[in-house]
Amino acid sequence: MSFLFPSSTITLDAALRDLAQGSPKARAAAAHALGDVEEPTEKRRAVDALLRALDDDRPEVRAEACASLGQLGDASALATLVRRLDDGAAPVRQNAAIALGSLAHPDGFAPLAQALTEGPADLRFQAATSLAEIDPARAYEPVLAALADRDPQVVAAAALSLGAIGNASAIPRLVAE
Known part of the structure; x- marks a missing residue:
């Protein structure tokens, strides 16, 4: 306080x-x-x-x-x-x-990964960012997959999260989106 x-x-x-x-x-x-x-x-x-x-x-x-x-x-x-x-x-x-x-506890990763694929758009948006805070290397694949999300805000959050993760192999996918 x-x-x-x-x-x-x-x-x-x-x-x-x-x-x-x-x-x-x-x-x-x-x-x-x-x-x-x-x-x-x-x-x-x-x-x-x-x-x-x-x-x-x-x-x-x-x-x-x-x-x-x-x-x-x-x-x-x-x-x-x-x-x-x-x-x-x-x-x-x-x-x-x-x-x-x-x-950033490892036990928070799986529920957020599930939320990224199954949750409402507002939750998918935030899950894309939060996953990278817990384990950037492990978050790479699920966040990369979120680039195909139907909601443009989720796609934007995934792109920003991938930038924070810093894996250069995401660049071709980011450019294609």
Whole structure:
């Protein structure tokens, strides 16, 4: 929460309280703020609260919780974030994919690879980028295949991801697309 004030028990407690019982707007803001916690003991409390917030009835709260979990980088969130790839709300799915990329845990790769081929366009778009963050060499083939996606935004994300991967053998395919 350092973007507003130094992290402290008082501010952490306020964010945790708002996340648990505030209005939807306050819960989303609290979920966002918890992503900035740095002190290890406070971080554990924040992660636990954010994991609970992934079951919130409001998608804006779930989306912010996903983003903050990715920012905090705690691998204990992995399985819960994977489940959110199937969320009914696009921002939640997208932020879950972004968070999995940020975690860069190998167990996040297979669900994102599946999302890249089977998910809705908003998720395929983000999966193309997140896969390269987890394992660029392993991401090359599925991301290259995404150049044939029917959605132009997914194709664009795949092209950008291939550029980040940096495998020169993708150049002929990129030029052909």
